[in-house]
Structure formats: structure tokens, C-alpha cells
Amino acid sequence: MSFSPRKTALTPGSGAPKPRSKGTPDNPLAAELTRSLxxxxxxxxxxxxxxxxYDAIQFGATPLAVVLPENTADVVTAVRAARAAGVPVVGRGAASGLSGGAAPALPGLVLSFTRMTRLEVFPQRREARAQAGVVTLSVTEAARPHGLIYPPDPASFRTSTIGGNLGENAGGPLCFKYGVTGDYVKGLQFVDADGDVYELTRDAYDLAGLLIGSEGTLGLITEATLRLTPPPKYTRTLLASFAEVGECAEAVSRAIATGAVPAKLEFMDAACTNAVEDYLALGLPRDAGAVLLVDTDGDDLETVEEERALVEAACREAGGTVRRAATDAEAAALWQARRSVSPALGRIRPQRMNEDIVVPRSALPEVVREIRALGDASGLPVVQFGHIGDGNLHPNILFDPRRESSEAVHDLAHRIALVAIRHGGVLSGEHGIGTMKRPFMREAVDPVTLAALWDVKRALDPAGRLNPGKILPDEDVEAHAHP
Amino acid sequence: MSFSPRKTALTPGSGAPKPRSKGTPDNPLAAELTRSLxxxxxxxxxxxxxxxxYDAIQFGATPLAVVLPENTADVVTAVRAARAAGVPVVGRGAASGLSGGAAPALPGLVLSFTRMTRLEVFPQRREARAQAGVVTLSVTEAARPHGLIYPPDPASFRTSTIGGNLGENAGGPLCFKYGVTGDYVKGLQFVDADGDVYELTRDAYDLAGLLIGSEGTLGLITEATLRLTPPPKYTRTLLASFAEVGECAEAVSRAIATGAVPAKLEFMDAACTNAVEDYLALGLPRDAGAVLLVDTDGDDLETVEEERALVEAACREAGGTVRRAATDAEAAALWQARRSVSPALGRIRPQRMNEDIVVPRSALPEVVREIRALGDASGLPVVQFGHIGDGNLHPNILFDPRRESSEAVHDLAHRIALVAIRHGGVLSGEHGIGTMKRPFMREAVDPVTLAALWDVKRALDPAGRLNPGKILPDEDVEAHAHP
Structure with a gap:
């Protein structure tokens, strides 16, 4: 065992490369890696x-070298080379993340896991073993012939990877009923900052749980054992539209109070609905203040239809208009609308700041209205959508860096985060903290807890070499800057 | 923030009280606590x-003082007094644990949480907030009028507490389908070794998850927010008996392969069945080598009965004889048999060493046979039962300390643990490691991972004051004793 608090820690932020060694004039790290790998x-x-x-939302520092490991041994070799060179290490999968988690804060080594795609399914145990670079959807594709699926469904699941999903503890529409990525992880393998390899199950001192969602700041997840489940036999879909978001939130609360547990409960505000409609012309209700998309599912058709009927009644009672998907094709078209939000927004402005707040469902109408008002006052386009069943809302600030100042965008994002915190919410439901929401951590987490998180970080990565500049705000420097 | 690796650590094991201060001749810690509380x-x-x-399985050291806190502020006061006195702190709930987790290894302060019983149910959010001393069953009792339950069901759920369940991450028969305690925890409050109070949700750096199952070695859990779910509308029960355990394991594998997800799958060997039959005379099959108890449940009666039929067919194909519970009363009687295993065993010998191994289900027949043979060779009574769906087996060594040597019992327990490890298993499914399985940790966890667990322990409890002597084997001393 080689990492321990006794080791000499690098000064935080001192992740710059050491002086070039002789004989490798251009890039000693890349030269050493090329030699060994x-x-x-x-x-x-x-x-x-x-x-x-960069990831899907943020630019970072250009890495000194990129390694495309094919197995855990390659990861170990690369991590040890980075340690010898005194530079930080950042892992990435498909880089479809929305918080800057995979965008390096400092120049160093990037490990891109896209070639680590070994995937085995064990139907009897209802498990899959996946290397970090396996595309999320592939797990379900491999499991389905055995009558099983892997439920976590982040919007990016056709491109995102298991390693990235674990790193960010990704959610998705299904997580209201079925839970997030971490709920499906039975064990994992990771490599620490010294290149030591760990094989963990979910036992006492749940280190695996600590690694999940830590964005590569505590270790690099190389493989995981995933829990598979049988898919529901039946799914039914409806779309409801409301004059304003309060009615929509009220409908959701009423539906849940009846005992219905919809598989998905997705909300889009008018700006979001219109963006999608401009893009795809699916016939969505452009004048609705809020649109709600709902799936109910299960193994018994009668129960599934009864649950849809309960949701439908709750929507009408709250003042909504309901449209049932009559066919699978119609249901697929409605869900295509929701999945197309990201590209639709890209047509309005080239960049966006995507928040991921979670607030008590009862606070949702007020939170959506306050954010709407902040957006209107700022002059920046703001759209809102999200997993309303969990109170997980994605306010997106759209901007063009050539037209809009990054200070104005950042200021608005900060104000939106404060709305969530003021209503008893948290900053991240499923995208992670990354660099994006890191500056707001001081307002979201009390100093005692933040110090404990730093203690854990130091215990597992004493030299601060793993994805520095993510999640945790710097201890000393910023403590004075934000008193 | 006051705990940090920079602090001076007590020498491990130096938990003896400081010299008595003047004016409190008998017990300075108790005197100080009486003064302040x-x-x-x-x-x-x-x-x-x-x-x-003691807990339900193990004797420990008599505490110097016991505090019965009524709120978190009392816990803080008591922990600070223990720190000032330089003695360790051990929390306990109902002390129904089966691994020695709540039995103090050293004299110190014991916090008994039985008076912290505040419980609130929030039906709309499907949550309950419970103080540590709330009895597990009370959560469901309070939630049921709102159409909700709290699924985790350790056998002791009529007496065990939420704090104890979280500390040991308790399982139960329902966990095959519904998951263990940790899967139902949305957040928690804990007090650290310095008396600082933390309020955690399940976010990035899942400290809450780390506390769950850590047996009070990282912090004292004072309150938790629990997830509630609607109960299944229908339950169906069957009992199957088999000539030997291999047939029983085969039946379970076949049943699961059909896609059935029984809510409970419980196994008892012949020795266990006969012990219960001697105690309750329920008409259980005394000559069966293995008995299997199964519940299927869900909201659709047809599906629930179809699942039971699938399990029944699998049992018959594997050579078993099946008896369906025709009425709720008959089902209740069958489950009473399973719940009465502990008192039934107490009639055979006054004490028992209860193991909690988990092995791959495919290895179960061989594991059960090897343990049977070890028991027969030792001359000690050994019974086996457990949650066969998860491969979670409880081999129990029954003994009378006046007749049987504790060395022989410990040696047999160690051999049984090694059987589990040799077949790819782990030492604890749901009871925790405690003191009971602590000596076997070196064989179960590789040195690199063990060192990382110690790093985490030191990060959160640098002075080693929280429940010392549990879970983690000593680092240096035992490293030499067991090379």
C-alpha cells in the first residue's frame, strides 16, 4: 500500500510538469508513455x-499526453508515468458529461477509456461485468437476449460510457422509479493515484460507493459489475399540457399521492417545448406553459393502464389537457421530443450552461417561476426541463460567447443555484459537480462537511493528482476569497 | 472543522481513562456527564x-459510563466529555446485533440511543425521518396508514433500531427483491469523534453511504431520512422440502432463471428445521435435508400466482415436494417457523457463534456440504439457514461455554469463513463484521484495500476513539502476528 497521509503532498494546484528530462526535448511524458505502451x-x-x-459543456486545459488504455495494466502504467512526471491524471469516457468533470483543469495526462469495451453478461447471476469504456446502451443490448436490461438511462446513453456514468453517478428519466447508476453497481475495480489496483464489492466501509460519483477525483474506475433486471412487459405513455408550471407540479403531486409510481415523469417549459417544436415539428403544444411526459410500466397490463388513468385524472384535476399515445410509434415520437432537447437548444445559441438542481417537489412551481423571472431580467435565453418526479430540474442558460459575456452567464447561473439552495435543494441531481458547480459548493455544503470531504480526498489521493479542480473548492485560497 | 490528520492520534488501544480528577473519586467521566446532562x-x-x-452474541468491556441521550445535543455533549476524558465511544440501539458491533472492546462511554425515538412520516415525499432509537417495525407501522411501508426486515425488526440497522447495513428476507437498509437511506445526520454534527444527503462523495455499515467506527448516526414504498397488494407463500441441499439450490437457480423474482427465498437445513420443530411443533418435514420457504408478491394477483407456480415447478423439477400456504394464517405460521430459528437454537445450547457468509449461489450446495462436514468432524452442533436467493448463509455453531472450549468454537468459525472465501464469497451479508469476523478480515480483504480502509478510518476518526477494535484488524501488531 503506497498512498498514505504520511506521504509528502504536492502543493494544491502545482500540477505543472517537471522540468524536461534530457533526450526528450518536446514532451517527456508522451515520450515515456510511447516507450512503455x-x-x-x-x-x-x-x-x-x-x-x-473538453466535455459536452466545458473547455479545459490541453493535456500533455493522451493514453487510450486497452486494459487495466495499461492504466497502471500510464498512472505511474504521470506520477513520475508529477502531473495530474484525468479520466474520460465519451465526454458527454454536462458539468466539466472530464475537462482537465490543468495540463496533464488524460486517460480516454473508449477502447476498454469488454462486456460479459451472466444471466444466472443477473449481472454484467463491463470495462469502463463500454457504451451504456450496449449493456442492455447484450442483456436483452437473456430477458434482462440495465435500467439507468441518462439522455446520452447511446454514446456515454459506463465509466463516465459511474464517475458522475448518472441519472436519467427512469431513475424516478428505478434508481440511479450507483443503485445498479455491485462492485468495481479502480486504480489509485499510485497505480495500485483495487477490487471492491459493496461491503462495510463502502469505498465503491464513495468512488461512484466522485468524478475520478479519488480513483480511476476501470471495470464494474452491474446489476441487471427483467424489463417491464408493458409501457403506456401520455402527454399533458398545462397553462403554467404550478398546475403541472400539482398534477404530479396528486398523481404520486394516488399511489401511482410512473416510470418516467418529464417536464418541459414553454421555451423548451418551442425549441423542440422549431427543430422537429412534432405537433407539440406551443402555447402550453408546461408540458408533462409520463410513462407507466409493469408486468400487468391492467395495472399499467390503471396507473396511466390515475395520472391522467390527476392532470385533468390540476387543469391540464391530456393526450394518450395510442401506439408504440406515437409514444416513441413523444419521447424523441424529450431526447432532442439538447440538439434543439444548440440551434438557439452555440453554448449553454446546464444546471442540474434538485428541489423538494412542493417548491417546484415557485422555483421554476423565480428562475423564469431571473432569466427574463438577465436578457439571456433560459429554458427549463427535467425529471419532475424527483424535483430534478435542468435550467439551461443559452449563450453565444461572441455576444454574451461569460460573467453575465456565470452570475445568472449562480443566482439560479441560490434559488435552489434557498428552497432546500441541492446543486446536482445527476450531472455531477465538476468545474461547473464547484464555485457554488461553499453555499451548498456546510464548512464542517466540506472539511470532511477534503479529509476523505486526502486519504485516498494525498498528493492531489486525480482530476484536480473538480467538485471540492480549494481549501485555503477560496476560504479567504469567499468569507 | 476539527478532525484532521494533523491531530495527534492516541496510541491504538490506549482507551483507558485518564487519572481521576480531584473531587470525583469514583468515576470522573460519569460525574462530569451527570453534571452536564x-x-x-x-x-x-x-x-x-x-x-x-454485550449485544445478542458477544460480551465486551463494562463501560465507564452510559448515556441515554434524548437528542443530538446530548450526543454532542457526551462525545465531547469522552474526548476530554480520552476514552472511546460506542453507540448501541437495541443491541440485537449478531457480530459484536455494539459490545465495547475497551472500557469507555456507551451511548444507548433507545430514548431517541422521534419519528415523522412525510407521505407526499414518501419519506420518514427517524431518530436513531426508533424501532425498525415502528417505521412501517407509522407509514402504513398512508399506504406506505419501510421494506428492510431484519429478523429482529420488532426490537432492533434504525440506528443499529444503519450501523450494520442490515438485510433481511425481503432484501433479495427489495434491497438492504442502505438502499432506503436518503440522508442522515451524524456526530463525529469531536462532537461536530453533519447533515448529509446521498451526493457526490457519498459520506452517508460510507457511514452506513461502518458500525459506529466513523461517526454516530443520530437521525436518518428513510425512503418509503407502497406495499405489494398480494403475497403468496409456499414451502418446499428436498432430500438434500443441492436439490434446493438447484430449485432456486431454476426458479430465478424463469424470470421469477420472489420477495423472499429462505433456506433451513435439517438440523435447523428439527430445532424449530422441537420448539414449535408446526408440522415441518423433519426428515427433509433442506427446506425452502418462498414468498412471491406484487400488485397483480395473476402475476403473483404465476410466479409462485414457476417457483413450484422449479422445486418439483429439482426433486422437491411442495406445500402451498392456502390461507394467510398458514403463511404466517410458516414464516413464524423461520423467525423462531434464534430462540429455537437457544434451547439447544446457551450460546452460538453466528456466521453471515455470502457465496455465489452456484457454490451453495458444495459450501453447505463442506460446512456440514466440518461441523460433524468438530463434534459441535452446527445448523445452517439463510437467504438462499442472495447466497447469504448463516452457519451457526451452538455451544455451552461450560462444556465447549472457546478455542474449538473459534477454530471452527475460522474454518467456515475460509470455506466461504475459497468459494469466492465474503464474510458478511447483513450482520456486519464487528469483533466476530474481524480476525478473518485479513483473509477476506487484500492488503492494498485494507490499507485504504484504514486511511478512510484515520481521515474521519484520527484519534481512533470511535468503537475501536471493530471491523478493521489492527494495522501493525496483527500484520506481524498473521504474516
């Missing part, structure tokens, strides 16, 4: 490396 | 204190 697994060309500095 | 909340009389040295 072979050229096929290392990207050292600047134009290649620049592709690994 | 009032006499009603402190037990200092030796005969009272002796009642707090």
Missing part, C-alpha cells in the same frame, strides 16, 4: 491532444 | 453499566 496507445500530437480538453 | 440521562452504577457490555 507503444505508439498505438498514446496521442502526443498537439492537434490530437486538443480534442481531449 | 443531569442524572436522568446517565447510568454510572456498576450493576447498570454491566447491562451495556
Amino acid at each position: 507503444g505508439p498505438r496507445k498514446v496521442l502526443s500530437n498537439p492537434s490530437e491532444r486538443r480534442n481531449y480538453r | 443531569g442524572p436522568r440521562k446517565v447510568l454510572s452504577n456498576p450493576s447498570e453499566r454491566r447491562n451495556y457490555r
Whole structure:
């Protein structure tokens, strides 16, 4: 065992490369990695490396070298080379994340797990073992012939990877009924900052649970054992539209109070609905203040239809208009609307700041109205959508960096975060904290707890080499800047 | 924030009280606590204190003082007094635990949470907020009028407390389908070794998850927010008997392969069945090598009965004889048999060593046979039962300390643990590690992971004051004793 608090820690933020060693004039880290792993697994060309500095939302520092590991041994080799060079290590999968978690805060080594795609299904145990680079949807595709699925369904599940999903503890529409990524992890393998390899199950001192959602700041997850479940036999879909969001939230509360447990409960505000309609022309209700999309599912058709009827009645009682999907094709079209929110918003402004707040469901109408008012006052386009069953809302600020100042965007994002906190909410439901929401952590987490999180970080990564600059705000520097 | 690796750590095991201060000749800690909390909340009389040295399976050291806190502020006061006195702190609920987790390894302060019984149900949010001393069953009793239940059902749920259940991450028969205690915890409050109070939800850096199952070694859980669910509308029960355990395990595997997800799958060997039959005379099949008890449940009666039929067919195909519970009363009687295993065993020998291994289900027949053979060779009575759906087996060694040597019992327990490890299993499914299985941790967890667990322990409890001597084997001393 080599990481321990006794080791000398690097000064936080001192992740710059050491002076170049002789004989490797350009990029000693890349040269060393190429020597030990072979050229096929290392990207050292600047134009290649620049592709690994961003995720789906944020730009970061261009890495000094990128390794495409094919197995855990490659990860160990690369991590040890980074340690020897004194540079930080950042892991990434498909980089479809929405919090900047995979965008390096400092130049260093990036490990891109996209070649680690080994996937085995064990139907008798209802488990799959997946390397970090396995695409999320592939797990269900491999399990389905055995009558099983892997439920977590982040919107990006056709491209995102299991490693990234675990790193961010990703959610998705199904998580209202079926739980988030971490609920489906039975064990995992990870590599620490020194290149030591750990194989964990979910036992006493749940280190695996600690790694899940830690965005690569405590270790690099290389493989995971995932729990599979039989899919529901039947699914029924409806769309309800409301004059305003308060009615929509009221409908959801009434529906849940009847005992119905819909599989999905998705909300879009008028700005979001219109953006999708401009993009796809699906016939969505453009003048509705709020649109609600609902799936009920289960193994008994009568119960599934009864649950849909309960939701439908709750929507009408709250003042909504309901449209049932009569066919699977119609249901698929309605869900395509929800899945197309991201590309639809990209047509309005080239960039967006995507928040991921979770508030008590009872506070939702007020929170949505306050955020709407903040957006209107700022002059920036703001759209809102999310998993309303959990109170998980995604206010998106759309902007063009050539037209709008990043200070104005950041200021508005901060005000939105404060609305969530004031209503008893938290900053991240499913996207992670990353760099995006890191500055708001001081307002979201009390100083005692924050210090405990730092203690845990130091226990597992004493030199601060793993994905520095994510989740936890710096201890000393910012403590004075934000008294 | 006051705990940090920079603090001076006590030498492990140095938990003896400081020299007596003047004016409190007998017991300075008890005197100080009585002064600060009032006499009603402190037990200092030796005969009272002796009642707090054991749990349901293990004797420990008599505490120097026992505090019965009524709220979190009392816990803070007591923990700070223990810190000032330089003695360890051990929390306990109903002390129905089966691993020695609540039995103090050293004399110190015991906090008995039985007076912290505040319980609130929030039906709209499907949540309950419970203080640590709330009895597990009370949560469901309070939630049921709102159409909700709290699923985790350890056998002791009529007496065990929420704090104890969280500390040990307790399971129960329902956990095959519904998950363990930790799966129902949305947040918790805990007090650390310095008396600082933390309020956690299940966010990035899942400290709450780390506390769950840590047996009070990282912090004292004072309150928790629990997730409630609607109960299934229908339940159906069957009992199957088999000539030997291999057939029983085969039946379970076949049943699961059909896609059936029984709510409970409980196994008892012949020795266990006969012990219960001697005790209750319920008409259980005394000559069966293995008995299987199964519940199927759900909201659709047809599906529930179809699942029972699938399990029944699987049992018959594997060579079993099946008896359906025709009425709720008959089902209740069958489950009473399972719940009465503990008192039934107490009639055979006054004490028992209860293991809690989990092995791959495919290995169960071989594991049960090897343990049977070890028991027969030892001459000690050994019975086996458990949650066969998860491969969670409870081999129990029954003994009378006046007749049987504790070395022989411990040696047999160790051999049984090694059988589990050799077949790819783990030492604890739901009872925790405690002191009971602590000596086997070196064989169950690799040194790299064990060192990481110690790093986490030191990060959260640098002075080693919280429930010392539990879960983690000592680092240096035993490293040499067991090379």
C-alpha cells in the first residue's frame, strides 16, 4: 500500500510538469508513455491532444499526453508515468458529461477509456461485468437476449460510457422509479493515484460507493459489475399540457399521492417545448406553459393502464389537457421530443450552461417561476426541463460567447443555484459537480462537511493528482476569497 | 472543522481513562456527564453499566459510563466529555446485533440511543425521518396508514433500531427483491469523534453511504431520512422440502432463471428445521435435508400466482415436494417457523457463534456440504439457514461455554469463513463484521484495500476513539502476528 497521509503532498494546484528530462526535448511524458505502451496507445500530437480538453459543456486545459488504455495494466502504467512526471491524471469516457468533470483543469495526462469495451453478461447471476469504456446502451443490448436490461438511462446513453456514468453517478428519466447508476453497481475495480489496483464489492466501509460519483477525483474506475433486471412487459405513455408550471407540479403531486409510481415523469417549459417544436415539428403544444411526459410500466397490463388513468385524472384535476399515445410509434415520437432537447437548444445559441438542481417537489412551481423571472431580467435565453418526479430540474442558460459575456452567464447561473439552495435543494441531481458547480459548493455544503470531504480526498489521493479542480473548492485560497 | 490528520492520534488501544480528577473519586467521566446532562440521562452504577457490555452474541468491556441521550445535543455533549476524558465511544440501539458491533472492546462511554425515538412520516415525499432509537417495525407501522411501508426486515425488526440497522447495513428476507437498509437511506445526520454534527444527503462523495455499515467506527448516526414504498397488494407463500441441499439450490437457480423474482427465498437445513420443530411443533418435514420457504408478491394477483407456480415447478423439477400456504394464517405460521430459528437454537445450547457468509449461489450446495462436514468432524452442533436467493448463509455453531472450549468454537468459525472465501464469497451479508469476523478480515480483504480502509478510518476518526477494535484488524501488531 503506497498512498498514505504520511506521504509528502504536492502543493494544491502545482500540477505543472517537471522540468524536461534530457533526450526528450518536446514532451517527456508522451515520450515515456510511447516507450512503455507503444505508439498505438498514446496521442502526443498537439492537434490530437486538443480534442481531449473538453466535455459536452466545458473547455479545459490541453493535456500533455493522451493514453487510450486497452486494459487495466495499461492504466497502471500510464498512472505511474504521470506520477513520475508529477502531473495530474484525468479520466474520460465519451465526454458527454454536462458539468466539466472530464475537462482537465490543468495540463496533464488524460486517460480516454473508449477502447476498454469488454462486456460479459451472466444471466444466472443477473449481472454484467463491463470495462469502463463500454457504451451504456450496449449493456442492455447484450442483456436483452437473456430477458434482462440495465435500467439507468441518462439522455446520452447511446454514446456515454459506463465509466463516465459511474464517475458522475448518472441519472436519467427512469431513475424516478428505478434508481440511479450507483443503485445498479455491485462492485468495481479502480486504480489509485499510485497505480495500485483495487477490487471492491459493496461491503462495510463502502469505498465503491464513495468512488461512484466522485468524478475520478479519488480513483480511476476501470471495470464494474452491474446489476441487471427483467424489463417491464408493458409501457403506456401520455402527454399533458398545462397553462403554467404550478398546475403541472400539482398534477404530479396528486398523481404520486394516488399511489401511482410512473416510470418516467418529464417536464418541459414553454421555451423548451418551442425549441423542440422549431427543430422537429412534432405537433407539440406551443402555447402550453408546461408540458408533462409520463410513462407507466409493469408486468400487468391492467395495472399499467390503471396507473396511466390515475395520472391522467390527476392532470385533468390540476387543469391540464391530456393526450394518450395510442401506439408504440406515437409514444416513441413523444419521447424523441424529450431526447432532442439538447440538439434543439444548440440551434438557439452555440453554448449553454446546464444546471442540474434538485428541489423538494412542493417548491417546484415557485422555483421554476423565480428562475423564469431571473432569466427574463438577465436578457439571456433560459429554458427549463427535467425529471419532475424527483424535483430534478435542468435550467439551461443559452449563450453565444461572441455576444454574451461569460460573467453575465456565470452570475445568472449562480443566482439560479441560490434559488435552489434557498428552497432546500441541492446543486446536482445527476450531472455531477465538476468545474461547473464547484464555485457554488461553499453555499451548498456546510464548512464542517466540506472539511470532511477534503479529509476523505486526502486519504485516498494525498498528493492531489486525480482530476484536480473538480467538485471540492480549494481549501485555503477560496476560504479567504469567499468569507 | 476539527478532525484532521494533523491531530495527534492516541496510541491504538490506549482507551483507558485518564487519572481521576480531584473531587470525583469514583468515576470522573460519569460525574462530569451527570453534571452536564443531569442524572436522568446517565447510568454510572456498576450493576447498570454491566447491562451495556454485550449485544445478542458477544460480551465486551463494562463501560465507564452510559448515556441515554434524548437528542443530538446530548450526543454532542457526551462525545465531547469522552474526548476530554480520552476514552472511546460506542453507540448501541437495541443491541440485537449478531457480530459484536455494539459490545465495547475497551472500557469507555456507551451511548444507548433507545430514548431517541422521534419519528415523522412525510407521505407526499414518501419519506420518514427517524431518530436513531426508533424501532425498525415502528417505521412501517407509522407509514402504513398512508399506504406506505419501510421494506428492510431484519429478523429482529420488532426490537432492533434504525440506528443499529444503519450501523450494520442490515438485510433481511425481503432484501433479495427489495434491497438492504442502505438502499432506503436518503440522508442522515451524524456526530463525529469531536462532537461536530453533519447533515448529509446521498451526493457526490457519498459520506452517508460510507457511514452506513461502518458500525459506529466513523461517526454516530443520530437521525436518518428513510425512503418509503407502497406495499405489494398480494403475497403468496409456499414451502418446499428436498432430500438434500443441492436439490434446493438447484430449485432456486431454476426458479430465478424463469424470470421469477420472489420477495423472499429462505433456506433451513435439517438440523435447523428439527430445532424449530422441537420448539414449535408446526408440522415441518423433519426428515427433509433442506427446506425452502418462498414468498412471491406484487400488485397483480395473476402475476403473483404465476410466479409462485414457476417457483413450484422449479422445486418439483429439482426433486422437491411442495406445500402451498392456502390461507394467510398458514403463511404466517410458516414464516413464524423461520423467525423462531434464534430462540429455537437457544434451547439447544446457551450460546452460538453466528456466521453471515455470502457465496455465489452456484457454490451453495458444495459450501453447505463442506460446512456440514466440518461441523460433524468438530463434534459441535452446527445448523445452517439463510437467504438462499442472495447466497447469504448463516452457519451457526451452538455451544455451552461450560462444556465447549472457546478455542474449538473459534477454530471452527475460522474454518467456515475460509470455506466461504475459497468459494469466492465474503464474510458478511447483513450482520456486519464487528469483533466476530474481524480476525478473518485479513483473509477476506487484500492488503492494498485494507490499507485504504484504514486511511478512510484515520481521515474521519484520527484519534481512533470511535468503537475501536471493530471491523478493521489492527494495522501493525496483527500484520506481524498473521504474516
